Amino acid sequence: MTDTILVVDDDLGIQKQLKWSLTDYNIVFADDRTSAVAQLRRFEPKVVTLDLGLPPDPANASEGLKTLEEILALAPNTKVIVVTGNNDKQNALKAIDIGAYDFYQKPIDSDTIKLLVNRALNLAKLEDQNRILARTRPAMGRIIGNSDAIQTVMRRAEKIAGTDISTLLLGESGTGKEVFARSIHEHSPRKDKPFVAINCASIPENLLESELFGYEKGAFTGANKTTVGKIETAQGGTLFLDEIGDMPVGLQAKMLRFLQERVIERVGGRSEIPVDIRVICATHRDLQAMVADETFREDLFYRIGEIPINIPPLRDRDQDIILLGRTFLNEYRESFNAKAKSFSESAIKAMLAHRWPGNIRELQNKLKSAVIMAEGALIQPEDLGLAEPSEELENEILNLREVRESAESKAIRKAYQRADKNISRTAELLGVTRPTLYSLIEKYHLEDLKTGQ
Numbered sequence: 198m199t200d201t202i203l204v205v206d207d208d209l210g211i212q213k214q215l216k217w218s219l220t221d222y223n224i225v226f227a228d229d230r231t232s233a234v235a236q237l238r239r240f241e242p243k244v245v246t247l248d249l250g251l252p253p254d255p256a257n258a259s260e261g262l263k264t265l266e267e268i269l270a271l272a273p274n275t276k277v278i279v280v281t282g283n284n285d286k287q288n289a290l291k292a293i294d295i296g297a298y299d300f301y302q303k304p305i306d307s308d309t310i311k312l313l314v315n316r317a318l319n320l321a322k323l324e325d326q327n328r329i330l331a332r333t334r335p336a337m338g339r340i341i342g343n344s345d346a347i348q349t350v351m352r353r354a355e356k357i358a359g360t361d362i363s364t365l366l367l368g369e370s371g372t373g374k375e376v377f378a379r380s381i382h383e384h385s386p387r388k389d390k391p392f393v394a395i396n397c398a399s400i401p402e403n404l405l406e407s408e409l410f411g412y413e414k415g416a417f418t419g420a421n422k423t424t425v426g427k428i429e430t431a432q433g434g435t436l437f438l439d440e441i442g443d444m445p446v447g448l449q450a451k452m453l454r455f456l457q458e459r460v461i462e463r464v465g466g467r468s469e470i471p472v473d474i475r476v477i478c479a480t481h482r483d484l485q486a487m488v489a490d491e492t493f494r495e496d497l498f499y500r501i502g503e504i505p506i507n508i509p510p511l512r513d514r515d516q517d518i519i520l521l522g523r524t525f526l527n528e529y530r531e532s533f534n535a536k537a538k539s540f541s542e543s544a545i546k547a548m549l550a551h552r553w554p555g556n557i558r559e560l561q562n563k564l565k566s567a568v569i570m571a572e573g574a575l576i577q578p579e580d581l582g583l584a585e586p587s588e589e590l591e592n593e594i595l596n597l598r599e600v601r602e603s604a605e606s607k608a609i610r611k612a613y614q615r616a617d618k619n620i621s622r623t624a625e626l627l628g629v630t631r632p633t634l635y636s637l638i639e640k641y642h643l644e645d646l647k648t649g650q
């Protein structure tokens with residue numbers, strides 16, 4: 198397919214000259230700001246050449262710069278090459294500052310403009326490919342979710358996984374902090390070594406120290422034999438400290454020393470034991486506020502949270518609710534030998550409308566009881582303990598194409614989940630043919646649908 202280039206210039210002579218110079222492309226024209234925006238929406242060119250001297254103010258660059266801003270606001274990935282008058286370096290630099298890809302000064306030289314457009318187009322295509330790759334590459338194995346919110350976090354976690362940087366996972370209860378910690382471990386060079394998790398909130402304060410650091414025989418009444426702690430057990434691997442915000446202040450000092458010096462002493466022990474582990478911490482508490490009221494050590498806060506990751510709550514994950522729901526439904530159906538097979542339409546609506554304060558854990562609990570309670574093959578809102586839903590609130594999007602695209606890809610995903618991942622049935626639900634559905638899948642990069650995910 199020939200690439201389209203948009204030429205924004207009010208000078209007919211220049212329009213013609215560019216058409217002759219850029220014969221390899223499909224050239225479309227605009228002669229002012231309004232028509233430039235209209236052409237941009239219509240043809241979605243990857244490259245635009247823009248004369249800064251546009252009417253009604255051709256002697257000045259203000260209209261051109263405004264047009265540049267509008268183009269970039271609408272289609273930020275567009276490569277805009279600005280054309281300036283002779284000796285107008287200042288406005289050229291202003292344009293680059295706003296986000297133009299490059300500039301050149303009149304008079305136009307065919308070879309130069311050809312080269313510039315070519316390079317801009319190659320770069321735009323490369324960037325497109327990168328974006329697609331980043332979207333379709335399966336990330337962090339065990340984490341289920343297609344929403345942008347979770348995909349962004351997954352990519353962040355993936356990048357961190359290869360390093361030994363200390364990571365702090367933040368998020369409401371039940372959002373999957375432990376799942377993320379495990380995934381980071383599994384994608385790290387330490388994956389063949391142990392992953393050891395300990396929940397600081399569930400162990401009584403006086404036992405937490407010996408649980409973490411181990412103890413020597415005779416260290417206290419009942420210490421009948423030397424016992425290694427969780428830290429030593431994780432040797433070479435990853436230690437996951439869940440609910441780090443609940444760690445007693447006294448123990449925080451010992452923890453900090455371990456993190457700084459990478460040695461530990463067992464309770465009642467005298468020798469220092471070197472440890473090589475990666476530490477991942479998690480909490481649902483506001484550690485920063487705890488630092489402010491001195492219930493959490495500031496130095497430890499910075500030591501454990503070199504890179505924080507915010508795991509989004511389930512209510513911010515769009516269709517993931519249904520995706521996770523179906524996964525758990527299949528799991529529980531088997532283990533309870535139940536007949537519930539799928540969700541009714543109103544159950545899906547109710548699930549999407551619910552706020553899920555307990556996140557994925559709440560979804561699991563509600564589903565478990567729904568699978569047991571449901572009378573027929575379809576789970577109803579009341580089986581889930583949810584009320585019939587009211588109108589769904591949509592985020593306001595103003596660009597019409599974006600609205601259409603976002604609505605279409607949402608509808609395709611929704612239909613696909615409803616059709617139990619059957620492509621023919623999805624096409625039927627959407628009222629399109631299979632080839633049309635495939636081309637839409639291609640267009641919106643929903644490739645995971647073809648692989649049955």
Ligand SMILES: Nc1ncnc2c1ncn2[C@@H]1O[C@H](COP(=O)(O)OP(=O)(O)OP(=O)(O)O)[C@@H](O)[C@H]1O
Pocket residue numbers: 339340341342368369370371372373374375376377439481521557558561
């Ligand atoms: N993206 C996911 N895909 C599949 N299962 C998930 C996902 N996220 C979480 N789960 C499941 O949800 C449940 C809760 O997750 P997890 O225990 O990791 O949450 P948490 O944030 O650590 O919770 P808490 O703060 O209460 O300890 C687990 O059973 C986990 O397997």
